[in-house]
Amino acid sequence: MRLVVDLNRCQGYAQCAFLAPDVFTMRGDEALLYNPHADKAQREQVLRAATACPVQAILVEDDPDDASEAASSRLTGAGEGLSSVR
Numbered sequence: 001m002r003l004v005v006d007l008n009r010c011q012g013y014a015q016c017a018f019l020a021p022d023v024f025t026m027r028g029d030e031a032l033l034y035n036p037h038a039d040k041a042q043r044e045q046v047l048r049a050a051t052a053c054p055v056q057a058i059l060v061e062d063d064p065d066d067a068s069e070a071a072s073s074r075l076t077g078a079g080e081g082l083s084s085v086r
């Protein structure tokens with residue numbers, strides 16, 4: 001699965017880091033570090049984090065190469081990797 005965080009929306013509430021700590025990590029107050037290619041085993045956590053994000057900044061897409069995953073689930077957003085949230 002692939003995911004991106006819309007850093008224009010992200011306000012650093014850290015709900016994602018709480019719900020999926022293996023994928024999202026807060027670095028200080030201003031930077032969100034995340035794995036844009038989360039493992040399929042982390043899918044539940046990532047979807048929970050995306051649902052819980054107060055500003056719906058997390059976009060989750062299933063990897064088209066993985067036939068076992070369902071159709072994509074777009075929440076919102078753009079951007080990836082380590083980036084400032086403010």
Ligand code: SF4
Nearest residue numbers: 010011013014016053
């Ligand atoms: S992506 Fe959403 S839940 Fe995660 S830090 Fe940003 S605002 Fe908070």
